[in-house]
Amino acid sequence: MKMYYEKDVDSEVLVGKTIAVIGYGSQGRGQSRNMADSGLNVVVGLREGGSSWKIAKSEGMNVKTIEEATKIADVIHILIPDEIQADTYNKSIAPNLEEGNTISFSHGYNIHFKYIKVPKNVNITMIAPKGPGSMVRRTYKEGFGIPGLVAVEQDATGNALQIALAMGKATGLAKAGILETSFKEETETDLFGEQAVLCGGVTELIKAGFDTLVEAGYQKEIAYFETCHELKLIVDLIYEKGFAGMWNDVSNTAEFGGFVRRERIINEESKKEMKKVLEEIQKGKFTKEWALENTANQPMLNRYRAIEAEENIEIVGKKLRKACGLEKSE
Numbered sequence: 550m551k552m553y554y555e556k557d558v559d560s561e562v563l564v565g566k567t568i569a570v571i572g573y574g575s576q577g578r579g580q581s582r583n584m585a586d587s588g589l590n591v592v593v594g595l596r597e598g599g600s601s602w603k604i605a606k607s608e609g610m611n612v613k614t615i616e617e618a619t620k621i622a623d624v625i626h627i628l629i630p631d632e633i634q635a636d637t638y639n640k641s642i643a644p645n646l647e648e649g650n651t652i653s654f655s656h657g658y659n660i661h662f663k664y665i666k667v668p669k670n671v672n673i674t675m676i677a678p679k680g681p682g683s684m685v686r687r688t689y690k691e692g693f694g695i696p697g698l699v700a701v702e703q704d705a706t707g708n709a710l711q712i713a714l715a716m717g718k719a720t721g722l723a724k725a726g727i728l729e730t731s732f733k734e735e736t737e738t739d740l741f742g743e744q745a746v747l748c749g750g751v752t753e754l755i756k757a758g759f760d761t762l763v764e765a766g767y768q769k770e771i772a773y774f775e776t777c778h779e780l781k782l783i784v785d786l787i788y789e790k791g792f793a794g795m796w797n798d799v800s801n802t803a804e805f806g807g808f809v810r811r812e813r814i815i816n817e818e819s820k821k822e823m824k825k826v827l828e829e830i831q832k833g834k835f836t837k838e839w840a841l842e843n844t845a846n847q848p849m850l851n852r853y854r855a856i857e858a859e860e861n862i863e864i865v866g867k868k869l870r871k872a873c874g875l876e877k878s879e
């Protein structure tokens with residue numbers, strides 16, 4: 550395992566270089582602002598007429614079209630949705646690349662599954678924050694940061710790793726640490742995490758708990774506080790102090806109850822399904838499903854979004870977050 554902290558990273562490699570960040574959404578906005586605030590020469594590459602163009606300009610960023618940004622950049626950091634990266638790369642980036650450039654990603658998806666092909670004389674790197682873009686920005690401003698992953702798929706210039714690490718340091722990731730990995734490992738573990746645990750698994754667990762309480766006749770508000778709001782506080786304890794720290798902070802009653810009941814909720818059956826989910830990622834089954842969904846213009850994704858917006862937990866949660874002033878954007 551190779552871990553890099555601020556003292557291990559030489560920022561000199563990016564002096565006099567231009568970084569084009571393509572996209573100004575969740576990651577593009579957070580990462581480009583952090584890199585610019587860290588003193589890097591950043592240009593944001595966007596499509597004209599999109600909503601990001603106005604936002605990036607109003608936040609003082611140097612904005613150009615994707616083609617123009619690619620032409621003047623040494624590093625092209627692609628932070629638009631995975632499902633449109635190949636098309637944008639082929640149309641707007643590849644024709645404007647030069648020998649010795651670096652194509653950089655925050656997720657290995659398009660390289661690992663071979664949707665994007667990069668010429669041999671160009672570096673392929675990854676610097677991936679292990680957290681959402683809004684937190685990349687928030688933690689940077691707080692003076693800490695979130696951990697990151699670094700990988701090199703193709704080293705045309707001999708210093709691709711140093712380039713990716715210097716970008717990670719400027720983004721604020723080297724404070725919490727940057728772990729070296731491969732495109733394969735990052736892609737497969739990231740997809741597994743978001744499907745089985747972080748996004749898919751957790752929302753289903755919360756929803757099942759919330760619905761159980763509401764169906765038993767308890768108030769929606771108390772069910773929300775119990776299964777959703779408090780979860781964040783419990784996860785914060787695990788994040789800061791591990792399981793032991795969390796168990797130590799909750800009551801003995803909670804600790805005993807948690808130990809003796811938890812395997813009735815998550816058990817060998819759930820783990821068997823997790824293994825299947827992982828295998829589907831490894832064998833490219835999920836990737837095929839996602840490609841098909843995109844060819845059809847994302848009908849399932851839109852349907853899931855609409856159904857979830859109508860869930861009781863979402864309606865009561867929104868009301869409670871607004872009432873206490875929690876729901877506000879950065």
Ligand SMILES: NC(=O)C1=CN([C@@H]2O[C@H](COP(=O)(O)OP(=O)(O)OC[C@H]3O[C@@H](n4cnc5c(N)ncnc54)[C@H](OP(=O)(O)O)[C@@H]3O)[C@@H](O)[C@H]2O)C=CC1
Nearest residue numbers: 572573574575576596599600601628629630655656681682
């Ligand atoms: N979201 C996250 O927290 C994380 C994301 N990643 C990775 O980072 C990358 C970016 O993801 P994320 O930040 O979520 O992406 P977003 O969905 O937030 O990207 C939105 C940006 O992409 C632009 N965009 C959308 N469609 C197009 C298009 N057809 N042509 C040109 N530009 C377009 C938008 O511009 P416009 O306003 O013009 O529509 C906007 O600037 C992905 O590889 C993802 O896997 C990695 C770790 C975490």
Ligand SMILES: CC[C@](O)(C(C)=O)C(=O)O
Nearest residue numbers: 679680681739743747748
């Ligand atoms: C957990 C979701 C994530 O993988 C992330 C924030 O790291 C993503 O791709 O958005």
